[in-house]
Amino acid sequence: MENQDKFNRRDFLHKSLRTGIGLSLVGVAAFLARKTNAGNYVWQLDPSKCVQCGRCATNCVLTPSAVKCIHVYDMCGYCDLCGGYLRPETKEFNTAAESQLCPTSAIKRKFVEEPFFEYTIDEKLCIGCGKCVKGCNAFGNGSLQLQAQHKICVNCNECSIARACPAEAWSRVPLSEAYQLRGFENPKKG
């Protein structure tokens, strides 16, 4: 009899606790859901804040990094002496690896017409070190820009580059605002 009582009391206690916990869980979820919008969020690098410190290459959870140099062709001057392609000390143009800025020779140079050259990034080789971006910003138009390549990026819960970035260039943005390229409108915004 006494045992029976004990069990009933315990059942009741568990039931109340269950209801309480259940309601508060749903409450928390509802509270949070109120603020979210239906879309997802991605990690986005703002190239106007980036100082090309090199941590994008080393701090990504992926090797090579999900950050790639993206070329905004519309901004490019198609220069012969490209500040992003050649080392600054290189006086004359020369496509030998030692006169290239890119450590992996990921930038391909192609003659277009006198005196213009097209520069294309081989994404498979690019490690996101930002050396070319720095050169292009210093001597050129700034058409080479670092971006998280969203097809490669696994969209970590907490981007480990964002935490290491000295320039606070990273933020979480709605999917519709992925890519902040200068001189290029977001493809989604269209």
Next chain:
Amino acid sequence: MNPAKPNRPDKEKNISVPMKKGASIAMLVILLALLALNNFGIQRFPKPDFESKYVVPATQAPMPRSIILEYLDVVVLLASISLVTWFVLKKRSRMGVFGVTVFSILYFGFYREGCICAVGSLQNVVLGLFHPEYHIPLTAIAFFIIPLLFALFYGRTFCAGVCPLGAIQDVFAIKPMKLNEWVQSLLGLVPYIYLGLAVLYAATGTDFIICRYDPFVGFFRVNAPFFMFVIGVLFLLVGVFIARPYCRFFCPYGVLLNLVSRVSKKHLSITPTVCIDCRLCENSCPFGAINKPLGHKSPESRNVTVKRLILFTILIPLFMLLGGFGGSMIHGNLANVNPKVRLASELLLPDNQLTSLQQVDVTTFRSSGQAVDKLNEEVASIRRQFYWGGWILGGFVGLVIGLTLARLAIPRYRKGYWPSKGECLSCGRCLEYCPVKPDMNDAQLNALKKSAAQ
């Protein structure tokens, strides 16, 4: 192949207008856009007017995985938890659970690369609660709440075979050893501390430590930093003998599941009907989660009980106070993990004492033109948060230690073999050890009991 294909074809048209005609318009648009945006990129060299048939390639901006697929993950999560729950509670089938385990390793593990997972989502929830400006993804909310709701009604069926971290450890639990109760309880304190730290760091917007120190995500991505790879291998190797070490002695989300599951409505039971104390299942649980019958029927004297009650009502608040004090003492060290706090202290150092990494932080900060005063103000407020956070964290740890001691000290009385609702991972291994069948009548049960006694 055209290297440049943004997702929308109309956009492509827009971008790669043959420059001969569109050049001047495009230039104007770009210049205006540049003026409007910022003065960052300087158009030192005008875009050429190409004479040849050259077409300017479109800029590549491939879009991420579609949102539909993210929602699909939630559906898969729901489906696989429901399936495990059904296997454990209705079918009582370990094979079924194992099947889902393998599926989870493949889907949530290798295909989704261990992200998003319920364990980490707890930090998103905390960040969302403390930082109204943070927009938590719907999927993170779903991954946080679904396993907890299931645990509230059916026990930790999420852990049984859906969690990718648990699943990968589960298949390595080959030769599990029994741990001493005290050792198990002591190590069991670690997840509470880990949970406290994770909440503190998420609430202050410092870091997601659960994700950073996730030992298995590196395997799933086949891309682990060396240090985490070693840790992961260690966990799996230890896991051969001490089943699921991460789940039992680290997992912070497991703490929540454990607490919630204690009041679950319908939890797995080893026997389908009644326990006949045959002891066949006694050693079947690799996680030491089976409660054995305990104690003597004769109750201890009232005096002893009252004394112990008084002792613990004094001891537990004392532990909490001590813990809180300790936590507040080390709040400086805790806060140093925060990048802003670190930057502020680096700014105080003379330049020649900075490492090259710190040098980058300092020069970037200086060249950004932000005011040091503003940073210091922010840092002071972060430190304050850590001070109070340290008190709360320490108090919480003190409370947990006190309650654990109380649980170990208080003699209990238990009948039969039942899984401990909190610690049981609902893996279903013990089920096949029980000789009782659901449709046995009393005579058959008695016969079983007799043969078991011999």
